Amino acid sequence: xxxxxxxxxxxxxxxxxxxxxxxxxxxxxxxxxxxxxxxxxxxxxxxxxxxxxxxxxxxxxxxxxxxxxxxxxxxxxxxxxxxxxxxxxxxxxxxxxxxxxxxxxxxxxxxxxxxxxxxxxxxxxxxxxxxxxxxxxxxxxxxxxxxxxxxxxxxxxxxxxxxxxxxxxxxxxxxxxxxxxxxxxxxxxxxxxxxxxxxxxxxxxxxxxxxxxxxxxxxxxxxxxxxxxxxxxxxxxxxxxxxxxxxxxxxxxxxxxxxxxxxxxxxxxxxxxxxxxxxxxxxxxxxxxxxxxxxxxx
Numbered sequence: 001x002x003x004x005x006x007x008x009x010x011x012x013x014x015x016x017x018x019x020x021x022x023x024x025x026x027x028x029x030x031x032x033x034x035x036x037x038x039x040x041x042x043x044x045x046x047x048x049x050x051x052x053x054x055x056x057x058x059x060x061x062x063x064x065x066x067x068x069x070x071x072x073x074x075x076x077x078x079x080x081x082x083x084x085x086x087x088x089x090x091x092x093x094x095x096x097x098x099x100x101x102x103x104x105x106x107x108x109x110x111x112x113x114x115x116x117x118x119x120x121x122x123x124x125x126x127x128x129x130x131x132x133x134x135x136x137x138x139x140x141x142x143x144x145x146x147x148x149x150x151x152x153x154x155x156x157x158x159x160x161x162x163x164x165x166x167x168x169x170x171x172x173x174x175x176x177x178x179x180x181x182x183x184x185x186x187x188x189x190x191x192x193x194x195x196x197x198x199x200x201x202x203x204x205x206x207x208x209x210x211x212x213x214x215x216x217x218x219x220x221x222x223x224x225x226x227x228x229x230x231x232x233x234x235x236x237x238x239x240x241x242x243x244x245x246x247x248x249x250x251x252x253x254x255x256x257x258x259x260x261x262x263x264x265x266x267x268x269x270x271x272x273x274x275x276x277x278x279x280x281x282x283x284x285x286x287x288x289x290x291x292x293x294x295x296x297x298x
Contacts, residue, residue: 259287
């Protein structure tokens with residue numbers, strides 16, 4: 001049993017012993033190749049043949065490694081050790097971090113599918129794992145990025161990123177102006193003015209916001225959340241009372257296989273922003289890649 005373990009030493013909630021975890025895997029008969037994602041040549045870890053890959057880190061680490069594996073057409077299972085701040089992907093999959101569970105999942109070939117979203121535009125295709133969207137979250141993400149660039153972030157921004165993210169969203173929700181979006185959901189027209197447009201691939205996104213708590217991974221559907229001006233107070237209440245819990249389908253997500261959206265607003269893909277000037281007037285065609293990721297310990 002050959003395992004590639006890629007870890008982020010700076011993950012927000014890292015609390016496990018790397019050395020102890022590796023020894024536990026080796027005690028189970030595994031040959032373990034360990035790579036630090038902060039090292040310049042960490043990508044070479046994916047060049048080595050292995051039975052499965054363990055990713056120890058937060059959502060950003062998982063997304064980075066999974067995307068590289070997809071681009072390399074490396075079709076191997078993944079196991080996830082959630083060590084980040086929000087851990088939306090691991091939370092959506094309900095992963096088990098016990099060594100025994102990971103090894104037994106591989107031995108029994110007990111995989112769970114985790115679908116990967118794709119946004120097709122004329123200039124490139126982009127993958128996403130949590131969500132893609134416009135409006136409130138993208139606007140706050142842009143503001144946080146500008147704060148960081150100007151070195152004006154408060155201490156809490158590094159101490160508790162989830163709490164800080166929620167604070168920023170709550171502060172912004174009453175000031176945000178609705179914008180017009182052209183939207184087709186499986187061919188049905190939902191065009192109109194919205195405060196927030198989010199296409200969910202996982203149950204949670206951002207600071208552990210369960211916008212699609214009933215999302216089922218591997219069912220070949222995305223969940224579309226459209227929040228209107230009249231739902232502003234409802235949205236603020238959702239953010240204020242939110243604690244990473246399932247509050248039910250507060251905003252009635254629409255299950256869909258193909259979504260087309262055109263907007264001149266800034267777009268985010270997972271936790272990254274896409275500049276408005278890059279094809280702002282183009283349609284974004286959103287769907288799922290045909291081959292899902294295989295997750296071991298979920």
